[in-house]
Amino acid sequence: MRPADAHTESATGAAAPHGTTGAEDTLELRLTEELLALLGEGPWSAAPRPDAPDLVGDPGSWCPVTTAAGEFQLVAVDLERDLGVISRWMNDPAVAAFWELAGPESVAAGHLRRQLEGDGRSVPCLGVLGGRPMSYWEIYRADLDPLARHYPARPHDTGVHLLIGGVGNRGRGIGTLLLRAVSELVLDNRPSCARVVAEPDLRNTPSVSAFLSAGFRFAAEVDLPDKRAALMVRDRAHRAQL
Structure with missing residues (x-):
């Protein structure tokens, strides 16, 4: 079972250094990465993965979408490049x-x-908004996951x-906006998929609320x-009603 969805408004974080460096080098690298990201000139670009299996496809190659908060795209995680920020x-x-993935x-x-x-049944991605990495996503085959037993x-x-990482991205409805955008990306790029599902912790009321506002329905407690968890479902058949 994968970790629960952290609340899209309360989960915070910021870019962190990669590899092992001294304190001064670490600070310099972090500032450089964050500045480049804010300028939209960072190394996060959507490059297709030719070896990606077809269980989920290649979310990193899906076209960017325009949202009210700016252009958004999923970028396939590169371990060497992205480990620092994700760990932070x-x-x-x-x-x-x-x-439950805190630690070194x-x-x-x-x-x-x-x-x-x-x-290829689960693909980790960075969410890049306006050229800035600000969220972490996992797009996975729920029917091939232990979740399917429940x-x-x-x-x-x-x-x-x-x-979502970054205090500036909280409390502004960004989570709802991006959940809607990503569920639309899934349905647009995976014609065989009739439903997008999620299973946030029931205790995480703001997260459940964000899914509901993004067009998901509460299907069951599991x-x-x-x-x-709250089983949340976004049905392809109901897209036209949103």
């Missing part, structure tokens, strides 16, 4: 309460590597996990090994 987000208390970089690295070296899964059900 995972260590934010608001994120750690639901993802090796913890996040192991979680990412299992997906990157797996069979609800009536259908073939090609596609799940999403999300955390007991998972690590939490009691």
Whole structure:
């Protein structure tokens, strides 16, 4: 079972250095990466992965979408480039309460590597908004996931996990906006998928609210090994009503 979705408004974090450096080098690298990202000139670009299996496809090659907050795109995670920022987000208390991946970089690295070296049923991505990496996503085959043991899964059900890093991205409806955008991307790029699903922790009321505002419906309460979750579903058939 993958970690629960951290709340899209309360999960915070910011760019962190990569590799092992001294304190001065670390500070310089962090400032350089964050400045480039803010200028829209960072190294985060959507490059297709020619070796990506077709269980989920290649979300990193999906076209950017225009949102009220700016242009948004999913970018496939590069472990060497992105481990620092993802690990730092995972260590934010608001994120750690639901993802349980806090600790040294090796913890996040192991979680990412299992997906990157797996069979393609789960694809980790950065969410880049206006040229700035500000969220972490997992697009996964829910019908091939342990989650499928706990609800009536259908073939090609596609799940999403999300955390948002950066205090400036909280409390402005960004989570709802991006959940809607990503669920639309899934349905547009995966014609065999009839439903996008998620399973946020029931205790995380703001997260459940964000999914509801993004067009998901509350389908059931499910007991998972690590939490009691709200099963949220976005149906392709209901898109026209939103």
